[in-house]
Amino acid sequence: MFGLSRGFEVDPQDLETRWKARAAAVHPDRFANASDAEKRVAMQWSARVNEAYRVLRDPLKRAQYLCELAGFPTENQAGVGMDMTFLGQQMQWRETLETLEEQGDRPALAELEQEILADRDTRVAQTAELIEQAQWAAVVQRLHEWMFIEKFLQELTMAQRKIDRR
Numbered sequence: 001m002f003g004l005s006r007g008f009e010v011d012p013q014d015l016e017t018r019w020k021a022r023a024a025a026v027h028p029d030r031f032a033n034a035s036d037a038e039k040r041v042a043m044q045w046s047a048r049v050n051e052a053y054r055v056l057r058d059p060l061k062r063a064q065y066l067c068e069l070a071g072f073p074t075e076n077q078a079g080v081g082m083d084m085t086f087l088g089q090q091m092q093w094r095e096t097l098e099t100l101e102e103q104g105d106r107p108a109l110a111e112l113e114q115e116i117l118a119d120r121d122t123r124v125a126q127t128a129e130l131i132e133q134a135q136w137a138a139v140v141q142r143l144h145e146w147m148f149i150e151k152f153l154q155e156l157t158m159a160q161r162k163i164d165r166r
Contacts, residue, residue, distance in 0.1 A: 001022065002015065002019065002052065004018070004056070006069070008059075008063060008131040009128065010057075012057065015057060016053075022049050028043050030042065060150065063127055063143055066139075067136055067139055071136070072136040072137065083145070089119075093112070097112065097156060097159060100112065104166060106160060109160050109163065110160075113156055116153060120153075123149065127142045
């Protein structure tokens, strides 16, 4: 849709430029004097262009999309095996979060957040490598870990806000 090569790495500025050009070309306002059918088609194309942009600008969604294109869906994969080391890390992070939230230790929560962000950055880099190597089963596993981290970061932010309100 945007004339990009298929891959994980995307130049955000280039993507935005291409999106703006495509969105302008199919914007429903350009079809104000067109037939009802043409207006509907323009609205559908506009929605598709905006959805494509939303997916491609988000690295996690972009990686999930690439997996789906390769025939490896990431949704509803309850049976995907998790690395035991990562499962142990999850449990440790959860216990630490609960303890620090109970203690109201905002600085320690900020340190935990930095640790998790660094871990996420490592997993993103690994995901990009695995995508380039077309190791899709490993990509799916890495994405499930990445999704957990994103959800956990949201929980951590909520804990920080809760402490801030005390």
